[in-house]
Amino acid sequence: MLPLNFATNRRGNYRILCLGAHSDDIEIGCGGSILQLLQRHRNLDFHWVVFSSGHKREREARRSAGLFLRGAAKENVVVHDFRNGYFPSVLSDIKDYFEELKAEISPDIIFTHTRHDLHQDHRALNQLTWNTWRNHVILEYEIPKYDGDLGTPNFYIPFDRKIGARKIKYLMDCFGTQRDKHWFTPDTFHGLMRIRGIEANSEGGLAEGFYARKVVLGG
């Protein structure tokens, strides 16, 4: 996986930071990739941050993170309660938290929302991610939605149908509060992973797509 070589005996574990505006965003955007990485590598520390939750959704987020992060060397799950839908108006508070996070962790990979996501909360986190980390690999994940903002990713993490099925099962099992949303269905999640799998020429049939807007390969 460019530009990191997970096969080498790196001193210490790799650190992966996952950022999601709402309780299910990380799982929808990069849940399959996380399961795939954890299936292949034991030396991964995860820092998982959800920015908006509410009581019920916090429980869902924590349960889901527990399932997705099984096998992680370390996991740190943080759930905030910034007001859903209003991130641009509380941006300075969220930025303060990003500054804390920057002092705490220097991740090898950051998973975050895409710059062109049409949900204002998602976009706000993308902006703060790029403001905060300048020498890091940032992979921007996609979230299907009513607004129709999917594009053509340029970075893929392929995986097989078993991983895809686990992602879908965990999503459907954990996020009871989302099940009445007309788009929150197994076929939505499978369909997008299948299309990205075609684009990635995935042997296992599925993939998740990302935007790697800028990647610096150290000399």
Ligand SMILES: [Zn+2]
């Ligand atoms: Zn969201």
